[in-house]
Amino acid sequence: MDKSILIKKYFEEKKFVESSIRSFNNFINQGLKEVIEENKEAEPNIIPHNIESFKIRFGKITVGKPQIIEADGSRRAIFPSEARLRKISYSAPIFLEISSYINDVQRENFQAEVGKLPIMLRSDYCNLKDLNREELIVKGEDPNDPGGYFIINGTERVLVTIEDLAENNFVIEQDQKTMSPTGRIFSAEGSYKIPHLLSFNKKDGIAQISFTRMKEVPIVVLLKALGMLKDEQIMKEICGNESYEDVLINLFEFADVRDQEDAFDTLARKSGFTQTKEVRVERARDMIDKYFLPHIGRDKASRAVKAKNLCKMFKKLIRAKLGEIPFNDKDHYMNKRLRLSGDLLLDLFRANFKLLINDILYNFQRIIKRGKLPSIRVIIRDKLLTSRIYSSMATGEWVGGRQGISQRIDRANFLGMVSHLQKVNSPLSSSQENFEARALHCTHIGRLCPIETPEGTNIGLRKNMAMLCSISQSMDDTKLLEQVKELGVKEVQ
Numbered sequence: 001m002d003k004s005i006l007i008k009k010y011f012e013e014k015k016f017v018e019s020s021i022r023s024f025n026n027f028i029n030q031g032l033k034e035v036i037e038e039n040k041e042a043e044p045n046i047i048p049h050n051i052e053s054f055k056i057r058f059g060k061i062t063v064g065k066p067q068i069i070e071a072d073g074s075r076r077a078i079f080p081s082e083a084r085l086r087k088i089s090y091s092a093p094i095f096l097e098i099s100s101y102i103n104d105v106q107r108e109n110f111q112a113e114v115g116k117l118p119i120m121l122r123s124d125y126c127n128l129k130d131l132n133r134e135e136l137i138v139k140g141e142d143p144n145d146p147g148g149y150f151i152i153n154g155t156e157r158v159l160v161t162i163e164d165l166a167e168n169n170f171v172i173e174q175d176q177k178t179m180s181p182t183g184r185i186f187s188a189e190g191s192y193k194i195p196h197l198l199s200f201n202k203k204d205g206i207a208q209i210s211f212t213r214m215k216e217v218p219i220v221v222l223l224k225a226l227g228m229l230k231d232e233q234i235m236k237e238i239c240g241n242e243s244y245e246d247v248l249i250n251l252f253e254f255a256d257v258r259d260q261e262d263a264f265d266t267l268a269r270k271s272g273f274t275q276t277k278e279v280r281v282e283r284a285r286d287m288i289d290k291y292f293l294p295h296i297g298r299d300k301a302s303r304a305v306k307a308k309n310l311c312k313m314f315k316k317l318i319r320a321k322l323g324e325i326p327f328n329d330k331d332h333y334m335n336k337r338l339r340l341s342g343d344l345l346l347d348l349f350r351a352n353f354k355l356l357i358n359d360i361l362y363n364f365q366r367i368i369k370r371g372k373l374p375s376i377r378v379i380i381r382d383k384l385l386t387s388r389i390y391s392s393m394a395t396g397e398w399v400g401g402r403q404g405i406s407q408r409i410d411r412a413n414f415l416g417m418v419s420h421l422q423k424v425n426s427p428l429s430s431s432q433e434n435f436e437a438r439a440l441h442c443t444h445i446g447r448l449c450p451i452e453t454p455e456g457t458n459i460g461l462r463k464n465m466a467m468l469c470s471i472s473q474s475m476d477d478t479k480l481l482e483q484v485k486e487l488g489v490k491e492v493q
Contacts, residue, residue, distance in 0.1 A: 007467075007468070010468060014470075015122070015146040015147065015148070016146045016148070016418050016421060016422060016467075017122075017146050017147060017148025017421050017422075018470065019340060019469075019470055019471035019473075020120070020148045020159075020161075020340050020341050020342075020421070021120060021122060021123050021147065021148055022342075022473055023340035023341055023342030023343065023471075023473060024120040024123045024340075024341050024342045024345070025123055025124045025125075025342070026342050026473055026474070027341075027342030027343075027345050027346050027349075028063050028117075028123075028124075028125060031342060031345070031346040031349070032061045032063070032094075032349065033061060034190065034346075035346070035349055035350050035353055036058050036059075036061050036096070036353075038190045038191060038350070039058065039353060039354065039357055040057060040058050040059075041055055041056070041057050041058070042055070042056045042057075042058075042357050042360065042361055043055050043056070044056075044361050044364050044365050044368070045361075045365065046365040046368050046369065047368065048368060048373060051102055051103065052103050053101075053102075053103055053104065054100070054101070054102055055100070055101045055104075056098065056099070056100050056101075056360065056361075056364075056376060057098070057099045057100075057101065058096060058097070058098060059096070059097030059098070059099065060096075060097045061094065061095070061096050061097070062094075062095045063092050063093070063094055063095075063117055063125055064092045064093045064094075064095065064125075065077060065092055065119075065125060065127055066078050066079075066083075066090050066091060066092045066119050066125075066126065066127055067092065067093070068082075068088065077127055078090065078127070079127050079128065079139045079140070079141070080121055080126075080127075080128065080141060080151055081139060081140030081141055082140075083151045083154065084151060084154050084156070085154075086154065087153055087154030087155075088153065088154060089116070089118060089151060089152050089153055089154075089390060090118065090119055090121070090150065090151035090152075091116040091117055091118045091119055091386075092116065092117055092119050092125060093113045093115075093116055093117075094113065094114050094115050094116065094117050094385070095111050095112070095113055095114070096111070096112055096114045097109070097110075097111050098110060098111075098112055098376055098377075098380075100376050108375060108376060108377070110376075110377055112377060112380050112382075113382050114356065114380060114382055114385055115356075115382050115383075115384070115385030115386040115389065116382075116385075116386045116389075117349075117389065118150040118151070118152060118389065118390070118393055119150070120147065120148060120149065120150055120341065121145070121147035121148065121149055121150070121151070122145075122146065122147025122148065123147070126147070128141060128147070144414070146418070146421065148341075148421050149409050149421065150393060150406075152390060152393045152394050152406075153390075153394060155394075155408060156408070156409040156411070157393060157394070157406050157407065157408055157409060158406070158407055158409045158420055158421055158423075159340075159341040159344050159345070159405060159406055160404070160405060160406075160407055160423045160424075160425050161338050161339065161340055161341075161423060161424045161425070161465070162338070162339040162344065162402075162405070162424075162425055162426075162427060163336055163337075163338055163339075163424050163425065163426045163427070163463070164336065164337050164338075164339055164427065165186060165330070165335060165336060165337070166186075166334075166335050166336060166337045167186045167187070167188035167193065167295075167337065168185065168186070168187060168188060168295045169185065169186075169335060170183055170184070170185040170313050170316065171183070171184055171185070171328040171330060171335055172184075172316060172317060172320045172325075172327050172328050173327055173328060173330060174327050175199070178202050180199065180200055180202065180321065181199075181200075181317055181320040181321050181327065182197060182198065182199045183197070183198035183199070183313055183316065183317045183320075184196065184197055184198075185293075185313070187211075187292075187293045187294050187295045187296075188294075188295055189294040189295040189298070190350075191350055191354075192291070192294040192295075192298075194211055194212060194291055194294060195211065196209060196210070196211045196292075196293070197209065197210045197211070198219070198313060198314070198317050199216075199317075200246075200317075200321065201216070204253075205246065205249060206218055206249075206250060206253060207219040207220070207246065207250055207314060207317065207318075209222060209310075211291060211292060212287065212291040213271055213287060214267065214271050214287065214288075214291075214292075215271060216270075217267050217270050217271060218250065218253070218254060218266075218270070219250065219310065219314055220234065220250045220251060220253070220254045220257075221254050221257055221263050221266050221267055221270075222263075222267065222288070222292075222310065223307055223310060223311065224254070224257050224259075224260065224262075224263035225260055225263035225264050225267055225284070225285075225288060226288070226303045226304070226306055226307035226310070227260065227303050227304055227307060228307045228311075229258070229259065229260065231251045231255070234247070234251060234311070235247060235248075235251065237307075237308065237311040238311045238314055238315045238318075239315070244315075244318050244322075246318050246321070247314075247318070254266075261281055264281045264284040264285050264288075265277060265280065265281050265284070267284045267288070268280035268281060268283060268284035271284070288303075289302075289303070292306060293306050293309060293310075296309060330436075330437075331436055331437055331439075331441050332441065332443050333441065333443035333444065333447060334443065338424060338471055340471060344398065344405060347398070347399050347400070348389060348392055348398060348399055349389070351399040352384075352385055352388045352389060353385065355384065355385075355388065356380075356381075356384055356385050359381060359384055360376070360379055360380060363379035363381075364376070364379055367379070392405075392406065393406050394406070402427070404425070407420070409421075419452065419464060422449075422464045422465040422469075423462065423463075423464055423465075424448065424462075424463040424464065424465055425461070425462055425463075426461040426462070426463070428461055430457040430458050430461055431457065434461075437460065437461070438459060438460025438461060439460060440460075444463075446466055446469070447465070447466055447469050448463045448464065448465060448466055448469070449463065449464040449465065449466055449467075452464040
């Protein structure tokens with residue numbers, strides 16, 4: 001069978017940028033709702049004396065179709081060709097339902113336009129969607145153009161896919177200085193993305209963990225703080241039917257820690273908290289609940305599951321130290337994730353939506369100080385969100401200090417454009433050697449182009465997706481758990 005027929009058929013049904021378009025659609029359909037759910041309520045610090053509580057709640061969020069507001073105030077649909085010629089942005093309004101409550105009684109409820117969002121060409125929210133070849137030509141568009149990019153101030157810009165380490169995945173690597181094993185996990189949930197590092201102290205061999213303000217705290221003490229108080233229980237959970245000397249050493253070292261309060265106090269003191277005992281214990285307790293493995297849970301109820309997961313990670317670290325299991329390969333594509341346009345825009349929107357909320361609260365409190373109770377409708381600055389999103393899209397400077405995310409699309413020829421839309425960038429610095437990261441890995445075959453990479457300092461760090469490469473999208477955790485349970489997997493008790 002002629003392979004060219006299959007390839008032709010594939011591109012009749014799909015585009016080069018199918019994955020990016022689906023990612024953008026998921027961002028609008030699911031991602032925006034997630035951000036609102038994370039920030040569904042705001043409460044100002046300054047309220048009138050005669051009011052007990054004042055709350056601002058955010059409800060349903062929707063995105064319209066790309067439109068333009070003319071000088072006379074009229075609105076109409078806009079198409080990409082007009083946006084290019086008039087040097088304006090191809091964007092759609094964002095509508096958000098906002099309510100205010102005084103003493104838990106609703107004061108006002110309205111839908112406001114909180115900003116504008118750039119729309120990806122050929123996505124579900126683009127005005128070119130479902131137009132046939134003849135209609136596209138009438139609208140001034142190239143019918144062979146795959147889309148997958150944005151128009152900001154008349155300039156075509158593409159969000160370059162970023163290669164990142166997989167979140168919520170525990171990997172063990174060898175420390176190049178001490179040659180001892182170290183375990184890493186990036187625990188991510190919503191706006192939280194917290195690195196955790198597990199290692200052995202080179203002086204006394206005590207196993208320790210670092211995350212946020214907790215630096216090099218003993219793992220055994222943390223297990224006791226999470227509710228595993230009996231040494232027998234810790235031993236059984238980590239070792240099972242085996243016996244590991246490292247566990248016995250760690251248990252013996254902290255045998256005097258007998259209850260949870262002692263454990264929290266020990267963690268607080270080792271982290272340098274200098275307040276009174278009650279304050280530092282409460283602070284340590286709050287920090288562990290919020291910032292230790294937040295993807296499992298951020299409340300007291302999730303402590304038992306966190307403890308069991310920490311035991312599994314500790315066991316894996318010990319087995320790697322003893323040579324029972326090999327170190328993980330960081331460059332294996334199983335341990336990598338590609339962050340597409342939807343994921344990048346979600347990070348951008350999440351950071352800027354929080355700024356919008358803070359701006360609303362600031363304006364509210366400023367007017368309250370004057371002795372007035374303002375309507376929420378009049379203190380919303382819709383240009384704040386719009387200008388910050390446009391700025392990042394136009395300059396390429398993204399949240400987290402990343403640069404070069406948004407790039408001007410290469411229009412030298414059609415192949416150059418397709419190549420640019422398929423780009424994959426590594427976050428590693430081009431000035432460092434990183435030989436292993438630059439090398440072609442066996443898991444790249446079929447996923448990344450083994451040939452196309454620039455010469456010079458960026459070699460191996462700037463890659464391109466294979467022609468028939470398709471990237472799967474994130475799945476709803478609830479549905480995944482249901483499917484796993486149907487296969488016979490049981491929850492840890």
